[in-house]
Amino acid sequence: MSARFPKSATPLGPRARIAVVVAAVLLLAGGSVGYVMHAEQRTKGQRTEADASFALGGPALYFRDTAGGRVAHQPLTAARTGGPRTRGGPACDRFYASDEGALCLRAKPGVLPRTYAIVLDRRLREKRRITVPGVPTRARVSASGRMLSWTVFATGDSYATTSFSTRTAILDLRTGYLIKSMENIQLTIDGARYHAPDVNYWGVTFARDDNRFYATVSTKGRTYLVEGNMRDWTAKALRQNVECPSLSPDNTRLAFKKKVSDDAAAPWRLYVLDLRTMRETPLAEEHSVDDQAAWLDDGTLAYALPGGDGRGSDIWSVPADGTGTPRVAVKGGSSPVAVTG
Numbered sequence: 001m002s003a004r005f006p007k008s009a010t011p012l013g014p015r016a017r018i019a020v021v022v023a024a025v026l027l028l029a030g031g032s033v034g035y036v037m038h039a040e041q042r043t044k045g046q047r048t049e050a051d052a053s054f055a056l057g058g059p060a061l062y063f064r065d066t067a068g069g070r071v072a073h074q075p076l077t078a079a080r081t082g083g084p085r086t087r088g089g090p091a092c093d094r095f096y097a098s099d100e101g102a103l104c105l106r107a108k109p110g111v112l113p114r115t116y117a118i119v120l121d122r123r124l125r126e127k128r129r130i131t132v133p134g135v136p137t138r139a140r141v142s143a144s145g146r147m148l149s150w151t152v153f154a155t156g157d158s159y160a161t162t163s164f165s166t167r168t169a170i171l172d173l174r175t176g177y178l179i180k181s182m183e184n185i186q187l188t189i190d191g192a193r194y195h196a197p198d199v200n201y202w203g204v205t206f207a208r209d210d211n212r213f214y215a216t217v218s219t220k221g222r223t224y225l226v227e228g229n230m231r232d233w234t235a236k237a238l239r240q241n242v243e244c245p246s247l248s249p250d251n252t253r254l255a256f257k258k259k260v261s262d263d264a265a266a267p268w269r270l271y272v273l274d275l276r277t278m279r280e281t282p283l284a285e286e287h288s289v290d291d292q293a294a295w296l297d298d299g300t301l302a303y304a305l306p307g308g309d310g311r312g313s314d315i316w317s318v319p320a321d322g323t324g325t326p327r328v329a330v331k332g333g334s335s336p337v338a339v340t341g
Contacts, residue, residue, distance in 0.1 A: 048106070050124035051088035056097055058339040061296065064095050066312040066332045071095050071104070071124075076338060079296060079317060079329040090124055093136045095335040096294075100145025101127075101173075105136035105152075115152050119173065130178065134167055138244070138292055139335070142206035146174050147213075147230075149204035168201040168215070170230075187217065188236040189224065196220065203244035203292050204228075207251050214245045214254060225256070225273075239278065243268070244292035246301075248320070252276065255283075255293040255301050255320065270303065272320050281322045294336045295320070302329055302336040 050071070056062070059076040071089025078084075089095075093115075094105035101121050108114040108131065115136045119128040134152030141148050147170065154165040170179040182201040187194045196219045204215045213228045217237065225242035228235040246255045252275055257268040266288035272281045283301070293303040299320050307314040308331075315330035330336070 048091040049126070050090045050120075054086070054088035055123045056099065056102065056339050058099065058341050060339050061302070061315075061329065062089070062095065062097055062102075062337050062339055063315055063330055063333040064092055064335040065089075066307065066334055069093070071335075072333075073339075074330070076296065076340075079302065079315075079336075085330070090118070090120065092118075092335070094139040094150070095337070096139040096141050097337050097339055098141045098143050098145040099339055099341045101141065103139045103141050103148045103150065105139050105150055107136055113153075115150075117148075117150050117169070117171075119148065119171070130169075130171075132167065132169065132180075137166070138168075138203050140204050140206065140292070142210050143208050143249070144210055146210050147172060147206045149206070149213075151202040151204075166200045166202045168204060170204065170213075172230075182215070185228065186232075186234045187226070188234070189219075190237070194219070194237075201226075203246075205245050205247040205254070205292075207247060214247060216243045216245065223259070225254070239273075242273070245273075246293050246295060248295050248298055250298050253320070255295065257289055257291070257293075261288075270301070270318070272301075272322070283318050283320070283322055284324050285316065285318045285326045287326075291334075294338065296336075296338045302338075304334040304336070307332060 060073045061076050061079040062073045065072040070091050072085045072087045074083050074085040090104050092104040093107045096103050104118040106116040108116055113135045115132050115134055117130040118126055121127050134154045137153055138151035149170045151166050151168040154167050168182045183199055198219055200218045202216050204213055206213045211230045215226050217224050217226050223243050224237040225239050226235040226237050241258050242256045244257050254273045258271045259267050260269045261267050268288045270283040270285050270289050287305055289303050291303045293301045296302050300317055301320050302315055302317045304313040305316055311332045313334045314328055315333040315336045316326050317329040318326040
């Protein structure tokens with residue numbers, strides 16, 4: 001809306017108008033800084049650590065409670081039949097765990113988006129904290145608890161568009177060695193070494209030997225499933241159109257999301273890949289799943305979908321062999337992971 005002056009007022013000269021504009025910009029900037037500082041203070045004022053009695057133990061389904069943003073758990077059987085949840089875990093935006101420890105990704109308030117990657121022990125006490133630029137999106141821990149990986153959006157905030165850039169890190173807790181970005185791994189596609197400035201990795205999942213891993217790489221508008229080797233620091237593409245792989249507990253199959261439509265609102269469907277035969281099986285879940293599914297056991301997968309009744313998201317489960325019917329495992333949850341012991 002344009003400003004109006006009383007008829008008796010003298011119009012502002014050029015210098016005065018510039019001064020007014022500068023003052024307005026400074027006022028807006030001050031408001032933005034004030035908001036950021038308020039967000040920082042609000043975060044500091046909230047309890048973000050786990051309660052003293054809250055720890056890893058199973059069999060249980062751990063997840064992020066979307067109502068308060070803190071980790072909760074319920075008996076693993078309740079994920080199939082429904083049941084009460086136990087609250088009191090740390091505040092996380094993404095969470096994953098093994099029986100031995102956990103990884104909590106927490107968005108850091110500020111003008112530029114940053115993420116805390118927080119390493120937790122079995123009692124969910126903080127062991128190490130790493131600050132990285134970007135928005136948290138994926139987290140994984142190997143079965144032994146030794147290997148951790150996380151992915152952040154460096155630019156953009158959706159895998160459904162081409163205007164995003166990711167950064168994926170891997171941390172070896174036994175040696176303390178941190179790979180800040182996977183982009184320097186020796187990549188082979190179609191039997192030849194591959195180099196391109198647009199290479200992005202995300203969605204790491206580790207094998208039981210803590211050496212082999214799988215991940216997604218994208219380049220030139222295509223996505224590939226890659227099999228990686230930590231000791232050699234190499235990766236080779238196995239097949240196209242595989243995103244956010246998740247290795248089964250018996251290490252024989254990969255759950256993943258496959259692009260089946262150009263509709264940005266519903267581009268993906270969940271599949272399972274048999275690593276011996278390389279045969280794909282579509283799962284009974286027909287909704288578009290933008291998540292890295294988690295195995296509750298060798299026969300069941302869990303994943304997040306937009307929630308009902310105003311909830312941010314709900315956790316669903318579905319059989320991994322393509323049969324059955326999807327069912328709600330947790331209302332108001334995300335980041336599911338099964339802890340068995």
